[in-house]
Amino acid sequence: MKTHLFPNFLTDKLEYKICKNYWETKIEYLLQKDKIINPVQYLNTQYVNGLEQLTGNPIVNYFIKSKNKALRIIQTEPETETVEFSAWTNKFQTDDLDTIELVISLELTPEAEQVTFDFIRKWIVSDFSASVMEKYIDYVYENKKSLQTANMT
Amino acid sequence: MLEKLKLKIPKNEAKIRKTAFDKAKKYIEQASKNGGLNATAFNSFNVKGTPRERVDIEVRTGIAFVPDK
Numbered sequence: 001m002k003t004h005l006f007p008n009f010l011t012d013k014l015e016y017k018i019c020k021n022y023w024e025t026k027i028e029y030l031l032q033k034d035k036i037i038n039p040v041q042y043l044n045t046q047y048v049n050g051l052e053q054l055t056g057n058p059i060v061n062y063f064i065k066s067k068n069k070a071l072r073i074i075q076t077e078p079e080t081e082t083v084e085f086s087a088w089t090n091k092f093q094t095d096d097l098d099t100i101e102l103v104i105s106l107e108l109t110p111e112a113e114q115v116t117f118d119f120i121r122k123w124i125v126s127d128f129s130a131s132v133m134e135k136y137i138d139y140v141y142e143n144k145k146s147l148q149t150a151n152m153t
Numbered sequence: 154m155l156e157k158l159k160l161k162i163p164k165n166e167a168k169i170r171k172t173a174f175d176k177a178k179k180y181i182e183q184a185s186k187n188g189g190l191n192a193t194a195f196n197s198f199n200v201k202g203t204p205r206e207r208v209d210i211e212v213r214t215g216i217a218f219v220p221d222k
Contacts, residue, residue, distance in 0.1 A: 043195055048188030048216060055180065057196045074197060086199045086207075094193050094213050105199045105207075141204045 002109045004078040009056065016054050019108075023060045023073060027120065031064070034125045039064050042097060043072065063099060067124060070101035073116065075108050083111040083147045087119055087137045089130040100130050111147050115140060155181070155208075173198040173208040180210065181218050189219040 006019035031039055042063035045053050056075040063070045070092055076084075085106035092101045102123040106112040122128045122136055155178055159167045167174070176198045184190045192212045199207040 042193070044191050044193055044212075046191075047184055048191055048219075051187055055183075055196075057180070057198070072195065072197075074199075076199075076201070080201060082202075084201055086201075086204055088205050090195075092195070096193075101195075103197060105197060107201075138204070 002081055002083065002107075002111070005108045005110070005113070007078050009075065010054070010077055013054065016056075019075070020059055023075075026117070027060060027062065027071075027073075030117065030120060031062075031124065036064055036066065036124060038066075042070055042092075042099075063097065064124060067127060068099050069124060069127075070097075070099050071120060071124065072101050072103045074103065074105040076105060078107050080107060083109060083115070083144060085112045085115055085144075086141070089133055102133060115147065169203070169206055170200055170208055173200050173206070177208045177210060184218040185220045189216045191216050 006015050006022070009016045009019040028039065031037075039062040041061055043058060043061045045058070045061070047053060056077075058072045059075040061070070061072045085104065087102065087104040090101050090103055092099050102119065104116050104119055106116055118140070119133075119137065123133055128136060155174055159174060162170075177196075180196060180198070190212050192214045194210070194212040194217075196210040197207050198209075199205075
């Protein structure tokens with residue numbers, strides 16, 4: 001059985017806030033450590049009436065100007081007993097921004113979090129191209145079964 | 154809108170994405186209840202257990218899902 005972190009984040013507002021802060025702290029620390037500065041939010045996460053969405057879709061999003069790359073993390077409700085994640089790259093074009101985003105969708109377990117941060121490092125710090133990133137994602141996904149049983153504490 | 158999209162893709166593809174379409178529909182209804190959604194908003198609803206199958210919502214300009222008056 002997999003342990004989900006912040007399992008009630010979609011029904012408990014305080015837990016959602018703590019969960020979001022957890023992501024922000026870890027990602028911003030990772031970026032800062034590698035001297036990647038000024039990550040900014042590039043997506044609107046509020047409804048028109050000003051309420052925050054609190055859907056986890058996305059839980060965090062960053063555009064990193066120095067790399068011209070973006071990162072969107074989607075945290076979904078705990079539904080499975082396996083290590084659940086998927087990831088892809090996506091061309092992001094609006095009037096204001098032309099970039100490529102790495103999108104990672106996951107149920108937050110320690111194992112899926114480890115995969116997520118590995119993907120973030122490869123995408124932002126190691127600066128993988130989109131095509132190399134896609135191949136790497138495929139490789140990790142194909143070997144997903146090994147994550148189910150591995151001790152990844 | 155989602156129903157129209159479902160009809161445009163092959164039946165088996167729509168079937169695989171059933172839960173993702175359901176979640177996207179719920180999301181749109183929630184957005185509508187709250188006045189809609191301003192650009193730029195990207196949301197993805199993946200099919201769990203699959204590497205990339207999903208339904209994407211992309212609001213690139215303007216306001217989407219504004220409730221009927």
